[in-house]
Amino acid sequence: MSEKDKTEELEDIIPDTEENTEAETVAEEAIPEEDERTPEEKLQEELGKEKDKFLRLFAEFENYKKRTSKERMDLFKTAGQEVIVSLLPVMDDFDRALKELVKADDKEMLKGIELISNKFKETLKSKGLTEVEAKQGDVFDAEIHDAITQIPAPSKKLKGKIIDVIEKGYKLGDKIIRHPKVVVGN
Numbered sequence: 001m002s003e004k005d006k007t008e009e010l011e012d013i014i015p016d017t018e019e020n021t022e023a024e025t026v027a028e029e030a031i032p033e034e035d036e037r038t039p040e041e042k043l044q045e046e047l048g049k050e051k052d053k054f055l056r057l058f059a060e061f062e063n064y065k066k067r068t069s070k071e072r073m074d075l076f077k078t079a080g081q082e083v084i085v086s087l088l089p090v091m092d093d094f095d096r097a098l099k100e101l102v103k104a105d106d107k108e109m110l111k112g113i114e115l116i117s118n119k120f121k122e123t124l125k126s127k128g129l130t131e132v133e134a135k136q137g138d139v140f141d142a143e144i145h146d147a148i149t150q151i152p153a154p155s156k157k158l159k160g161k162i163i164d165v166i167e168k169g170y171k172l173g174d175k176i177i178r179h180p181k182v183v184v185g186n
Contacts, residue, residue, distance in 0.1 A: 151186070
């Protein structure tokens, strides 16, 4: 093929440069360049960006307020946890004293200790302290109970169940602050 034939063939495939230039001009007009925007359009775009930043910052601040409020509520619920935990042995001592006074048959002393014990328990209950239920025959749950030891079960139906409760467990709000100590049958 000669040079002339190649040029003619290319002219048939490629449209005229005038048409090509016209299409490019239309495409350029459709996409405005940064410099062609009016100052109002630029300000509107900047305003939109600033509004978006403001809304994001506001949402972040609202989330922060909610999070800190929840943390404060949790703190208030368990604020006296250390004091209450340190008073639990005193409550255990009251229970042991009451058991022994019943055996000693001293009615006046028993009434006095019962009054003090009940007042003490009610005060702690008003602060959110509740007893974790654990009694003989309940199914042992490792999430709730603390197994001190295992002994052979006296009967087959007590296998894997609580045989004896050594120490009561307590919750402060929804949180267990002392697990009940139990003996489990195996």
